[in-house]
Amino acid sequence: MKRLMFSVLPLMVGLALGQAVPASIPLTATATLMMPDGEAAGTATFTQAGNGVQVTVQVSGLAAGNHGMHVHEYGRCTPGVDAATNTIVPFGGAGGHFDPGMTGNHDSPQTDNMHGHGGDLPMLVVGADGTGRATFTTDKISLTGENGILKRSLVVHAMPDDYMSDPSGKSGARERCGVIERDSFETRNYPLPGPQDFPEGVAYDAVKDVLYTGSAANGTIYQIDAKTGNVIKFSDGGAQGRNSALGMKVDASGRLWVAGGASGSISILNGDGTPFKTLMTPRTPLPFINDLVLLPDGSAIVTDSSRPTLFQVTPELRVRKWLDLRDTPIEYQPGTNLNGIVALPDGSALLTIQSNTGILWHIDVASQQVTRVMDGLNNGDGLVLTGQTLYVVRNKDGVVSKVMLAADFKSGTLQINEPLRGLRFPATAVLVGDDLVVTQAQLDKRQKGAPETPFQLTRVKRF
Structure with a gap:
């Protein structure tokens, strides 16, 4: 079982198209979280931290309480088929949970990727004002390597995650979605x-x-x-x-x-x-x-x-x-x-x-x-x-x-x-x-x- 980590170490990065990036700058990425109508309603940032990633999320306009939050397979915040209901849903284009170990098993954020989805993250806690905040570091995901999440999607759901039920922990509708894009890098x-x-x-x-x-x-x-x-x-x-x-x-x-x-x-x-x-x-x-x-x-x-x-x-x-x-x-x-x-x-x-x-x-x-x-x-x-x-x-x-x-x-x-x-x-x-x-x-x-x-x-x- 892997545990959440809290150390932050820089990772060497490469060269943007036409622009050198100093090796001391850590590898970072950002997702702008959108509502189904396309309006921006939050931001998530990702910083490589040793073998894991430090994640900070802030989202507005949600119901108070706990909301399931996951990295999904594809970098598409478009309508598509939700495998849990076999219906077209908002942000269904993001696909299912990111599962680099091909386990087919939804589980807790502490389960290693050989036994559970790599995209299973801690829940987002939303206050009475409708603002959700989360900060954590996890080694289930990375910005590089086989657990890499660049050009995948971060999705916030309507309900709490039970960290058990397949395929998505009974976390309900997809309410926010953002594509995880590397910062200051062109291809x-x-x-x-x-x-x-x-x-x-x-x-x-x-x-x-x-x-x-x-x-x-x-x-x-x-x-x-x-x-x-x-x-x-x-x-x-x-x-x-x-x-x-x-x-x-x-x-x-x-x-x-x-x-x-x-x-x-x-x-x-x-x-x-x-x-x-x-x-x-x-x-x-x-x-x-x-x-x-x-x-x-x-x-x-x-x-x-x-x-x-x-x-x-x-x-x-x-x-x-x-x-x-x-x-x-x-x-x-x-x-x-x-x-x-x-x-x-x-x-x-x-x-x-x-x-x-x-x-x-x-x-x-x-x-x-x-x-x-x-x-x-x-x-x-x-x-x-x-x-x-x-x-x-x-x-x-x-x-x-x-x-x-x-x-x-x-x-x-x-x-x-x-x-x-x-x-x-x-x-x-x-x-x-x-x-x-x-x-x-x-x-x-x-x-x-x-x-x-x-x-x-x-x-x-x-x-």
């Missing part, structure tokens, strides 16, 4: 059109100024105008047997390379979306081709998250085993193993992240010698390298980690874990000028729960 979103897009990979063609992103669920690939955000379908899912589109890269000829996941394939598409070539890795059990990197000599190195092998696509477009990882310090374990991969600018070495162990590895291309760079990057997915700076997209943790690498790229220091304005299981990122574009893949919602739509990519200044 730009690129919405996608499909209801099942689950955008995993992303690549950028600087010549055309377009982004490509692909669906982990069905293999559909979209082309996005980086300036206007206009989206067109570049290639249908299922083309050439591609039922999943994961890691992506654009080569010097403007062709798009796509890692095919469980199909074991690598697809190469022409600049107009037509197939150029489909390559198959060896037909051994449980393939999972996850990412690839293009080298200056015209070859590519490909990661497999299931089989302990790095594959090479030669300049002649032949696939061969390049490195048997069983002969290296990299030990494959249950779950997702090697995932994102990047190359040093001269192609002399590779950096790759092992998602299930959080270990970053350095691999010399000529000697194939493997060096452990650093630990602690759990759930690391896509990588972006610029100079000595490595960005590690950490899916379940909902952050992009900034790592400063040594001159030899064989050691590194974690500088910051950046949640942007609320990331939903981000998978990878790409540089677009001085910006990062991150996919909000929501792969955790493929089997259980409902994803937030529209799916989107998020663009932010490099921090």
Whole structure:
């Protein structure tokens, strides 16, 4: 059981779009609480406090007494279906209670998130004048990480919370709602059109100024105008047997390379979306081709998250085993193993992240010698390298980690874990000028729960 905490510690924050934020300023957010008619009737503030969040709420115009108060799943204070009554209600668009542990269990504010909703908060006490006030610090929620509440909603209900009855403690109608927005931080979103897009990979063609992103669920690939955000379908899912589109890269000829996941394939598409070539890795059990990197000599190195092998696509477009990882310090374990991969600018070495162990590895291309760079990057997915700076997209943790690498790229220091304005299981990122574009893949919602739509990519200044 976790307890409410009352210590306040600063958390390092990143860079707003076009504006540096000093690292000593704590991560903060605000929700303007609205009545159903859209009139503002209160404010809630959130300040990261160590591993928890300090919350201060003030709301007017409510009946005296105790009112249930919860963080809800979606950042939408719009009418929608209330699961408790199966009717359209004010603020039903906020969805159910935030439940990062996927417990399906409404419980007390002291219950840990593996056994109860993360959004179950202390009640709001309203006085005779109709003003409700609450101040508390809780480690059930955070402004960063898998318990992150940015771009979710705070909802105040009409009745007390019994902290027991599913799904909402018999707390009655939703009377106030506000979206939790990070303070002084700007991003730009690129919405996608499909209801099942689950955008995993992303690549950028600087010549055309377009982004490509692909669906982990069905293999559909979209082309996005980086300036206007206009989206067109570049290639249908299922083309050439591609039922999943994961890691992506654009080569010097403007062709798009796509890692095919469980199909074991690598697809190469022409600049107009037509197939150029489909390559198959060896037909051994449980393939999972996850990412690839293009080298200056015209070859590519490909990661497999299931089989302990790095594959090479030669300049002649032949696939061969390049490195048997069983002969290296990299030990494959249950779950997702090697995932994102990047190359040093001269192609002399590779950096790759092992998602299930959080270990970053350095691999010399000529000697194939493997060096452990650093630990602690759990759930690391896509990588972006610029100079000595490595960005590690950490899916379940909902952050992009900034790592400063040594001159030899064989050691590194974690500088910051950046949640942007609320990331939903981000998978990878790409540089677009001085910006990062991150996919909000929501792969955790493929089997259980409902994803937030529209799916989107998020663009932010490099921090």
